Amino acid sequence: MASNKIHLHIENTRKKASIYHITQERWDAACKHHRGLAGRLHVTIGWDGDILEDALKTADILVGVPARRDSLAGRAPRLRWIHSTSAGVDGFLPFDWLPPGVVFTNNRGAHGVKAEQYMRMAYTMLHTRMPQIIANQRARRWEQLFSPSIVGRTALVIGLGDLGGAAARAAKQLGLKVIGVRRTVRKSRWADAVHPYSRLDKLLPKADFVVLAAPLTAETRNLLGRERLRLMKQTAGLINISRAPVADYAALAGKLRRGELAGAILDVVDPEPLPAGSPLWDAPNLVITPHISCDDGEHYVGISLDLWFENLGRFLQNKPLRQRVDPRRGY
Amino acid sequence: MASNKIHLHIENTRKKASIYHITQERWDAACKHHRGLAGRLHVTIGWDGDILEDALKTADILVGVPARRDSLAGRAPRLRWIHSTSAGVDGFLPFDWLPPGVVFTNNRGAHGVKAEQYMRMAYTMLHTRMPQIIANQRARRWEQLFSPSIVGRTALVIGLGDLGGAAARAAKQLGLKVIGVRRTVRKSRWADAVHPYSRLDKLLPKADFVVLAAPLTAETRNLLGRERLRLMKQTAGLINISRAPVADYAALAGKLRRGELAGAILDVVDPEPLPAGSPLWDAPNLVITPHISCDDGEHYVGISLDLWFENLGRFLQNKPLRQRVDPRRGY
Numbered sequence: 140m141a142s143n144k145i146h147l148h149i150e151n152t153r154k155k156a157s158i159y160h161i162t163q164e165r166w167d168a169a170c171k172h173h174r175g176l177a178g179r180l181h182v183t184i185g186w187d188g189d190i191l192e193d194a195l196k197t198a199d200i201l202v203g204v205p206a207r208r209d210s211l212a213g214r215a216p217r218l219r220w221i222h223s224t225s226a227g228v229d230g231f232l233p234f235d236w237l238p239p240g241v242v243f244t245n246n247r248g249a250h251g252v253k254a255e256q257y258m259r260m261a262y263t264m265l266h267t268r269m270p271q272i273i274a275n276q277r278a279r280r281w282e283q284l285f286s287p288s289i290v291g292r293t294a295l296v297i298g299l300g301d302l303g304g305a306a307a308r309a310a311k312q313l314g315l316k317v318i319g320v321r322r323t324v325r326k327s328r329w330a331d332a333v334h335p336y337s338r339l340d341k342l343l344p345k346a347d348f349v350v351l352a353a354p355l356t357a358e359t360r361n362l363l364g365r366e367r368l369r370l371m372k373q374t375a376g377l378i379n380i381s382r383a384p385v386a387d388y389a390a391l392a393g394k395l396r397r398g399e400l401a402g403a404i405l406d407v408v409d410p411e412p413l414p415a416g417s418p419l420w421d422a423p424n425l426v427i428t429p430h431i432s433c434d435d436g437e438h439y440v441g442i443s444l445d446l447w448f449e450n451l452g453r454f455l456q457n458k459p460l461r462q463r464v465d466p467r468r469g470y
Numbered sequence: 471m472a473s474n475k476i477h478l479h480i481e482n483t484r485k486k487a488s489i490y491h492i493t494q495e496r497w498d499a500a501c502k503h504h505r506g507l508a509g510r511l512h513v514t515i516g517w518d519g520d521i522l523e524d525a526l527k528t529a530d531i532l533v534g535v536p537a538r539r540d541s542l543a544g545r546a547p548r549l550r551w552i553h554s555t556s557a558g559v560d561g562f563l564p565f566d567w568l569p570p571g572v573v574f575t576n577n578r579g580a581h582g583v584k585a586e587q588y589m590r591m592a593y594t595m596l597h598t599r600m601p602q603i604i605a606n607q608r609a610r611r612w613e614q615l616f617s618p619s620i621v622g623r624t625a626l627v628i629g630l631g632d633l634g635g636a637a638a639r640a641a642k643q644l645g646l647k648v649i650g651v652r653r654t655v656r657k658s659r660w661a662d663a664v665h666p667y668s669r670l671d672k673l674l675p676k677a678d679f680v681v682l683a684a685p686l687t688a689e690t691r692n693l694l695g696r697e698r699l700r701l702m703k704q705t706a707g708l709i710n711i712s713r714a715p716v717a718d719y720a721a722l723a724g725k726l727r728r729g730e731l732a733g734a735i736l737d738v739v740d741p742e743p744l745p746a747g748s749p750l751w752d753a754p755n756l757v758i759t760p761h762i763s764c765d766d767g768e769h770y771v772g773i774s775l776d777l778w779f780e781n782l783g784r785f786l787q788n789k790p791l792r793q794r795v796d797p798r799r800g801y
Contacts, residue, residue: 281743285767412612436616
């Protein structure tokens with residue numbers, strides 16, 4: 140390698156779908172928009188650890204969190220920055236493997252466009268009673284299930300980051316009233332009101348749609364548990380685009396089976412892939428999408444690398460990076 | 471009846487779903503917004519012909535087209551205006567029963583809000599591969615079917631009236647390119663281009679979404695027949711919110727079974743209700759919704775009567791009515 144260049148190692152895993160693979164071809168395509176920055180890099184691309192140990196010896200930056208993360212300080216003495224190619228970093232918790240002084244960033248910002256489109260669809264599907272209409276089609280049953288206009292209904296969006304912001308934006312586009320819940324209460328352009336998590340029990344009974352868009356952390360695990368699910372209106376619907384353990388799916392399925400909730404659309408389950416034997420597959424009024432809500436199926440790597448190059452510019456100027464994960468906060 | 475009042479007879483049928491019934495309660499609710507006009511009316515409300523013959527003897531206006539329409543001139547000597555409570559009047563073709571001098575109006579204008587919401591959902595469902603995802607759920611199969619952003623795709627909207635306008639508006643909101651086809655070519659705020667029906671064969675190969683929103687007439691019957699279906703891209707989707715006979719559903723189902731078309735969402739079938747034995751129910755990548763796309767399930771009568779009262783104002787001032795059906799055109 141040219142010794143005056145910064146060594147970037149890209150670590151891929153074939154365990155993830157191919158849309159997430161940073162292949163040489165996709166890397167080259169991204170570099171075309173960032174020639175100046177790209178020229179300062181020496182790049183290696185590895186797959187499931189094949190060249191990882193060698194690369195770590197000289198790597199300054201790692202894109203993709205390796206499966207084996209112990210003793211990173213010793214294995215990667217020059218490492219200064221690790222970037223996760225997903226937005227959710229709950230799979231890497233706790234962050235005790237992160238060497239001191241190494242910055243950890245995630246891929247938030249790459250998901251807003253698709254998330255907004257998915258959420259517009261999901262709100263409308265629930266409101267239009269599509270889960271029941273789909274079940275009726277399966278049963279070859281014609282039943283005219285009408286619905287009024289969606290305008291004026293209330294969406295409670297839990298988490299107002301990249302995904303929650305998209306969920307709020309989509310809701311406003313449909314004419315919904317938006318109540319946001321976030322850890323750090325501050326105004327949002329897309330929410331009519333923003334509240335702290337401590338207000339959740341008061342807000343749940345107001346919602347026609349509850350949207351889970353918060354990162355999975357120790358604090359948000361089982362956030363929408365059995366007791367809180369009871370606070371939802373019987374006519375309300377639930378949408379989860381965050382992580383499955385944020386809600387109690389067993390309790391949710393029970394409520395759906397008893398008709399205590401109008402419907403749910405879940406883009407995340409646990410585990411993924413969902414086993415064929417899971418009782419979730421045929422819970423009534425439940426639509427499962429296979430974790431496709433927020434990731435662009437053609438341009439995910441391109442979108443992600445564009446964001447990453449912006450951060451590289453900051454890195455090279457010793458400016459604070461964006462999309463930083465706060466190890467104490469857990470996201 | 472007070473002889474100086476105009477006699478309006480409202481003819482309901484229990485064969486239609488209850489959201490369409492103009493009950494005394496709904497009539498009274500609508501009158502609250504139109505007290506001046508309502509005060510000039512003597513109103514009778516009938517059900518499936520129970521008081522029809524008596525009412526016709528003195529009726530000036532009929533809301534709801536009666537099942538028995540022969541010899542109307544003799545049975546209803548004072549009749550000057552018949553209003554259909556649905557927008558599609560293909561069920562009353564041919565219009566040889568309409569006495570000369572009687573104006574016939576339909577309910578166009580009452581469907582735009584719901585149609586727009588449904589269409590946003592339908593485009594996004596097709597683009598997000600929901601028909602296949604729904605089938606996978608049924609088969610308990612986890613398969614990550616990704617899709618790119620919908621922005622920039624092309625919708626071909628056939629018919630640009632109340633429903634087609636809503637379909638075009640919804641498409642523009644999603645960032646689609648919109649090509650409109652209509653009988654009378656004139657600019658539309660929501661279409662990037664508008665073409666006559668004669669251009670259809672040239673336009674079909676360009677479309678990612680083909681939307682049927684034209685009224686059913688002698689001219690539009692089988693408009694999207696077997697040959698024209700062949701002109702659609704293999705990756706395209708079809709949405710029908712107009713009337714089933716506008717397309718050849720047998721040919722459509724064949725194309726879906728052979729994988730020659732990405733998917734379809736049909737809100738209209740023939741006959742309705744669709745019999746349990748119809749092969750359409752389980753055609754692959756086909757979603758059937760039970761004719762619910764465009765009608766507000768809570769406020770259909772209220773919305774319709776508000777439009778009707780506007781027309782009554784014109785009627786009383788001897789101004790030309792809106793929403794007039796042209797008997798020669800057939801809609």
